[in-house]
Amino acid sequence: MIDTARPTTRRTPLDRPPAPEPLPVAAERRRAATRRRLRGVDLLTVLTWLSAAVAVTLWLATPGSHTVAGIGGWLEAGGIVAGLIGTDLVLVMLVLAARVPVIDRLIGQDVAIAHHRALGKPVLYLLLAHGALLTLGYGIGDGTGPIAETVALFGSQDMPLAYLSIGLFVVVVGTSIVAVRRRLPYEAWHVIHLLSYAAVLVAFPHMTTGSVLGAGSWQRAYWIALYVAAFGLVALYRFVLPVVVTFRHRIRVVGVEPIAPGVVSIHMAGRDLDALGAHGGQYGVWRFWSRQTWWHAHPVSFSAVPSRNGARITVRDLGAGSARLGRIRPGTAVSLEGPYGLFTKQARSAPKLALVASGIGITPIRALLEDADLRPGEATVLLRGSDSDQQYLWEETAELARRTGSRVYGMVGPRAGSAESWMTEDDLRRGVHLRSVFPDLLDSDLYVCGPQVWTDLVVAEARAAGVPEHRIHQERFAS
Structure with missing residues (x-):
């Protein structure tokens, strides 16, 4: 395990986070919000089956x-x-x-x-x-x-x-x-x-x-x-x-910044982007109006919480469509559907926060950490990369953690080949597991984002360790 909690450089200036609310108040607010959300989920389920039951009942009548x-x-x-x-x-x-x-x-x-x-x-x-x-x-x-x-x-x-x-x-x-x-x-x-x-x-x-x-x-x-x-x-x-959002905020590309081989951050400017109501961890469905990209919508996370006039996403080349995004020119108009997703601090119900990211999955994790109201020691972050080229936004994430008193660990190397695991061979051999990285795992909300097979392995271990289902959050982009 590599401790990356003390980076030597910063990529972007970061505002100091607001002071967190008192512990008892925060705990009760999260419990109440979770109860409301779970009741809403139950109501949605009932309405779904009730609609079918009413259809059959009306025919029987x-x-x-x-x-x-x-x-x-x-x-x-x-x-x-x-x-x-x-x-x-x-x-x-x-x-x-x-x-x-x-x-x-x-x-x-x-x-x-x-x-x-x-x-x-x-x-x-x-x-x-x-x-x-x-x-x-x-x-x-x-x-x-x-x-x-x-x-x-x-x-x-x-x-x-x-x-x-x-x-x-x-x-x-x-x-x-x-x-x-x-x-x-x-x-x-x-x-x-x-x-x-x-x-x-x-x-x-x-x-x-x-x-x-x-x-x-x-x-x-x-x-x-x-x-x-x-x-x-x-x-x-x-x-x-989406048409209303596009014309209201007038989003344009202002720069494309290479982050690593095959990875770029797309910086955008617009009008009143904070009015989007985006929370750290959410994603949007983006359409870039250039000749090569207008016909392909991309579900991509915000890699930083939008400010009043700026927003940023970070994209990895995963195919022909995403590869074209690295060649977008400044001035290109952008359409946005969203923001979407419950991979946010609003879904929290536990006193602690455990964040796990692999590869480009760091983007919602980094934005979530920026948006969360944290006390020293409240959050622990584990960043995973197959090699040194996959340490996307690690320095920014470590700087955010330093400012909030959070712990950040890095795990670098290919996944273990001797057993089905989300860890490296070396960490597996040393007996590393989720509970050793996150001692307060059972008192934490776990947020995981990365390749789906890898994410499934992390989630399976969390469930086996006894983490309640409503405290496990994973991001799957959907268009």
Whole structure:
């Protein structure tokens, strides 16, 4: 372990942090905030499943839903229920991806997107079951086979759109599988993923022309309200608000500073950037309006808390898209969606703070340390790099720690090859573990950011050590 708590140089001037509030006051404020947030998460979960339950209940309350006769009738009823639940969850997926501020404050945008992706396969299975069960049920009622019934259904006014909708969902979910997505360029995957909006829209005529959502029924009014709410949130927070933020703050690139091989800090200027309300640890989705970069949005953390007129991000070359950012010229206009994320001091509930960063994962850690109100000895920081070239912003971070009386340690070297570990071979051999680096780990909030496999190993050890789930915070960028 290398103690880097006494750097010899500074990269940027740092303001002295404000005096922290008294311990009892801070502890009670954090506990109250955590209770409110957890209650809000529970409420979101209840509302999600309640929306599906209401959809099914309204159908059960309509005349004719109880007159189910024979195997064909039961298959049709099962198909209708599967379709109602599946469509409801599709709209939930849209809301989770809409970057709604209240959802971001409760669970973080990265967690919301994780839930969005997790719902993909169940929704697809429900919609496939909807089509298959109805086809079988109608076929039994008409005395025909599945193929003949499918051909007959194609002659209906709304069914071609229904089949098109399911086909689009198959494409979207299929390309979202990790193994497939890694083979696709980001731009191609993003365009394909936008088909999910088309899939939901083309299914709407099928819903309203059928007998289930009859004109003038409560069901029709309920589903129209759901569609309006879901697409309204998407339009507001994915399109309208980013345009307003962009024109209000007028962000421009003022300089690109090389930090290490393949790593640059992009310095930006704008108007009233402190009004963004960004907290240390948050990220934005940035779009740089140059000929080479305008078509690619980049989810990147602030590497310093924005001031009134300036902001900074630090980017590593991880592919063709991020590599182009190092060649951006001063004066380039910038669009911003955000800030997003719950990787902030607002998520704290414990008296101590443990920060762990690897590689470019230092960016939210450094900004979080700058933003936190800390007493001497309250925070401990562990910085990890595969070699000396990966010590991005270490000196700044150590200077911030010195000013707040925090401890900073460095761990340099390739990951151990003798065992699955987040540490170097030397540290593993010496018996280093999270509890030895962070003696107060069980009284700490743990913030981890780095490569996902490495982060998972750190989090797994923290859970095994007994750190409560609500005190483990990890950043996963999501666009």
